Amino acid sequence: MDVKGFDKEKIIRYWIDSAEEDYGTMLTLYENNKNSWALFVGHLVIEKLLKGLYVKVNEDYPPLIHNLLRLAELCGLELNQEEKLFYATVTTFNINARYDDYKTNFRKKCTPEYTKQWVNEIKDKKEWIQKQIT
DSSP, X not given: OOOTTOOHHHHHHHHHHHHHHHHHHHHHHHHXXXXXXXXXXXXXXHHHHHHHHHHHHHSSOOOSOOOHHXXXXXXXXXXXXXXXXXXXXXXXXXXXXXXXXXXXXXXXXXXXXXXHHHHHHHHHHHHHHHHHHO
C-alpha cells in the first residue's frame, strides 16, 4: 500500500494501546459486577487487537466492521471450530449489550460464572493475538 502518511507501526501501536486501555476497563467492570458491560468491552479488546493484526498482515487500514470472526478471517488466521465459536460468541457481546431488546436477556445470561469464563477466554485470546502482532 502506498498511501501518503500511512505509518504502519504507529497505527498498530494505536490499536494495541487502545485495546490495553479497554482491557483495564473490562477488568474494572468485571470486578464491580457490571458483567454485561465487562463482556461488551471485552469484545472491543479483541476487535481492536484484530484490527492491529489486520494492519500488520495486510499493510492497510482495517475495515470498519465489528464482526470478530470476519476480522480474524481477513487477518488470514487458520481457525478451528472452537476458535470460530469464540469469535462468533464474543461478537454477540457487542450486539447484545448495545440494543435495548437484547439487554435484559443478555444481563440474565451474564451470571458470575458465565462472565468469569468469558473474561478468562478474552484474556487468553488477547495475549495470543498480541503475540501474533509483535
